[in-house]
Amino acid sequence: MSKGTLIIISGPSGSGKDTVMKELFKLMPELKFSISSVSRAMREGEVQGEKYNFISRDEFLKMIENNDLLEYNEYCGNFYGTPIKPVNDCIENGQEILLELDVNGAYNVRKKCNDCFSIFIMPPSFEALKARLVSRGTETAEAIEKRLKAAKDEIERAGEYDYIVVNNVLSETVADIATIIKSERMKSDRVSVTL
């Protein structure tokens, strides 16, 4: 059986990435998702084991010590990381596994991994990005400014990715990502040539 593929997806806060990902898994249920381990507290609406495995700081430190993580970083005092075993299992089973990472995580995984490709989800405009962040209505003006600055910094590194998808219309964005994934399946090193 041919080996699987690691698909990295990034997008700044306000790019609409979460909704895109949800719809993508509906369209391509064969895709696997890498559940991150995090040491921060669970927020309202979050479910254990859905997008994140919430573990203690000590448990996280143990994972680091045991080399159980493909990548990790500390952000605002909390650890975020990608457990390596589910990723390796998918690759061995010839499956495609999606990793939702920030630009630094993406950079680190890209360096380590042979058979992966990466997609950056772009907000359609600065105004749309700002509007999305403001419409959440849960953050102070200062927090929004901070997120905007972070988003700009991430967007500046979009060129590090293999593909850039501009999230104008949700259904089109999802279709575009599906197009990329299907196209990548036809890469010559993933097709077995026997006649």
Place this chain on the structure above:
Amino acid sequence: MSKGTLIIISGPSGSGKDTVMKELFKLMPELKFSISSVSRAMREGEVQGEKYNFISRDEFLKMIENNDLLEYNEYCGNFYGTPIKPVNDCIENGQEILLELDVNGAYNVRKKCNDCFSIFIMPPSFEALKARLVSRGTETAEAIEKRLKAAKDEIERAGEYDYIVVNNVLSETVADIATIIKSERMKSDRVSVTL
């Protein structure tokens, strides 16, 4: 305006490439096609300037001398080549231009060109390949054997291409190539990032 892209398509005799190309241009009429210059005589059913520009051997030699060709080769005493000007014009105009080449032509163009990608069209099986060649009913058993051998040699180099598309069902093959072309449009170096 962003620069255009050169798309190389190859496929051995009997892969069904010609039919695939015809259908592809119906589906994506925005694609340009590079008309080869050839020094051989026109065959029945061929139209001047459709797939080939038929020119004399002397005219061809002049094109070589003037560096008017992106690539060329001699096959069975006849010259085949890709005029460079239409290709450059398309690239400058931000268009996509398809070059139908054999494995050697593809190899030579790939070396010279910065922004190109290549697709190899595979026959679904050796039997299908043989059946297609025999069904033409125009060639001797010996000529068919020669074509089969040449096809096998080309297929062995399929790994040099970026993508491999197996031509099982015509409509699916055409859709697959369209998927690749659309996906390549989202490559980060072809997307202008301005926010």
